[in-house]
Amino acid sequence: MKNEITLWLLGIIIIIVCAVQSNAQDPAIDKFERSVGLGSNWTVYFGGSAITIIADSDIGISNSSTLFGIAAWTGSNFEANQYSEAIISSEKIESMWAQVFVRRRTSDAARYAFHWSDLDGKIPGVWDIKYNEVPTPQTRILDSLFAPPPAVGDTLRIEVRTDIITGYPEIKGYHNDKLVVSAIDSTRTKIMNGAPGMVFRFRVGFNPSYPSKVFEEWEGGSLKTITGINNNATEHQITLFPNPVNNELKINFYSQNDFEIEIFNTIGKIEIKNRNQNTIDVSRLPSGFYFLNLKQGVSSYKQKFIKK
Structure with a gap:
């Protein structure tokens, strides 16, 4: 089973670095599938034979x-x-925990918490994780956020945003949509103090304090600023171009059978609806960020685009 992590952020961010650790038979990310950077002067560094491998000792593990x-x-x-958007995949991932590291390669004692650091702007993020497999022995992951340990099939959601009073990251943890922890992390750099040149590492990897092979497979959600809209893994079966777009948006879809198109804005209002058209006139839409939803039978495919 292939595991995918989709990351996309809307707003202001300086630099983000993403990493996935695979199992012992697959010690590096096997594929970097896509990256889109629509900020000014952005460069993406990755992969194939040029994958950057660093030892965990570099980041204090x-x-x-x-x-x-x-x-x-x-x-x-x-x-x-x-x-900016990226999809990073690996055949298997053993166990997971998440943390953000600043460019300084120093260890962090609060190893099992989810941290934002040095973001410029008040950008909330939501990350959903669902366990697929019974851990043996029973093991707590992200144990500083969730107790008792989540059961198989449970859903954890970690929400990180700026505390409007202190400026520090506020971390909330939900277990099956129930708030179980809320804390302001004053050990981090204030989010509002972010500056160009900062480097971030978002990591999903092995927790060395617990036995290996805790989870053979898992499902990752999306880190995003607009909640309530799910980007399913099949979204990449459709392609929108040009993106960003001025006048006509073209849809490249693998099937020409009967389908319905909806375009809606970031608050869920439907702006355009049509059927069986691969070219859509979006010239009258205000500039901004939009979603295209293509429905065919019981299937639904979502993709994002920008109207100039």
Whole structure:
């Protein structure tokens, strides 16, 4: 089973680096499938034979045998309605925990929490994780956020945003949509103090404090600023171009059978509806960020685009 992590952010962010650790038979990310950077002067660094491998000792993790693949975005600030997106996949991932590291390669004692650091702007993020397999022995992952341990089939959601009073990251953890923890992390750099040139590492990887092979497979959600809209894994069966678009948006879809198109804005209002048309006139839409939903029978495919 292939595991995918989809990351996309809307708003202002300086640099983000993403990494996935695979199992012992697959010690690096096997494929970097796509990256889109619509901020000004952005460059994407990654993969294929040029995958950057760093030892876990570089980022303060005790298990020195673990290797990580890194994808990095670097450049100037995002402007309004611009985003960056990447899909990183690996055949298997053993267990997971998440943390953000700043460019300084130092260890972090609060190893099992989910941290934002040095973001410029008040950008909320939501990350959903669903367990697929019974861990043996029973093991707590992200244990500083969730107790008792989640059961098989449970859903965890970690929400990170800026506390409007202190400026520090506020972390909320939900277990099956019930709020179980809420804390302001004053050990982090204030989000509002972010500056160009900062580097971030978003990691999903092995937790060295627990036995290996805790979870053989898992499902990852999306880190995003607009909640309530799910990007399913099949969204990549459709392609929109040009993107960004001025006048006519063209849809490349693998099937020409009967289908319905809906275009809606970021608050869910439907702006355009039509049927069986591969070219759509969007010239009258205000500039901004939109979603296209293609329905065919019981299937539904979503894709994002920007109207200039």
